[in-house]
Amino acid sequence: MNQLLTVFNGSTIFSKIDLRGAYNLLRIKEGDEHLTAFRTKYGSYEYSVVPFGLTNAPASFQNLVNDIFADFLDVFVVVYLDDIMVFSSSEEEHVKHVASVLQRLRDNNLFAKASKCVFHASSMEYLGYVVSSDGLKMDSSKVQQILNWPQPKKIKALQYFLGFANFIFVS
Template sequence: PFGIKSAPEEFQRRVHEALEGLTGICSIADDILVFGSGNTDEDALRDHNKNLVALLNRAKELNLKFNFQKCKIGLDQVKYMGHIISKEGLRPDPAKVAVISDLKPPKSKEETQRFLGFITYLGKFLPR
């Protein structure tokens, strides 16, 4: 294996530090989500744009670079870390849910742990 084992954790820590104090920003690994909220769609868009400008200013200040070919700006909904986020709220990505029908029964401790983690992820979407 190449690299330092703690490199992903160190990278995440540094991204978190770089974005500290910004509102409407969520980051996991190298995926950054900018969002806005408000009582109307216009208010939410205005808030989103304010948060995006703040992120871009911080990136300029810290000399951070973005791959703009991968950037998606102004979407009504977005797939992010196995979820679909929209003004209607949070729901599981249908592609993740479809995987359940293809799952084979776990045969090892590791497979059982993976299965339980997946089911736990979906559990938050079940009606109470």
């Protein structure tokens, strides 16, 4: 997350695009479909696209979007799996950036889920943080979760809390 502070530096306007059915857009290599076979009482089936739950699905999808947006990454786009953040320092620039991203999605037969997209905002939540021209801040719900955490009474409960708090601190 510290890298994002540098990437977003000077940005004042943000858009977030959430991809629809992300993993189901990845075609399984022809000839490898049998590796996903399963059997029910109604017969045997094989996936032709990547189902949720395959070990390498997230890495494969991240590679796909990294390749698609390679020339945009860290210039005006950050992508984490199916969440795309577009950032710019001016409204005029942002309109061009968003149009470029949407065109790139269209060119690659990727589609956004409109109900989960946010366009042209001065701040927004992204990956558990609030992004704005002021930088990255922890989402207030995460801070509230720590403040409301019950006092641990056992070692295991303390370890759980410290793990959660460390995750929040490190990220």
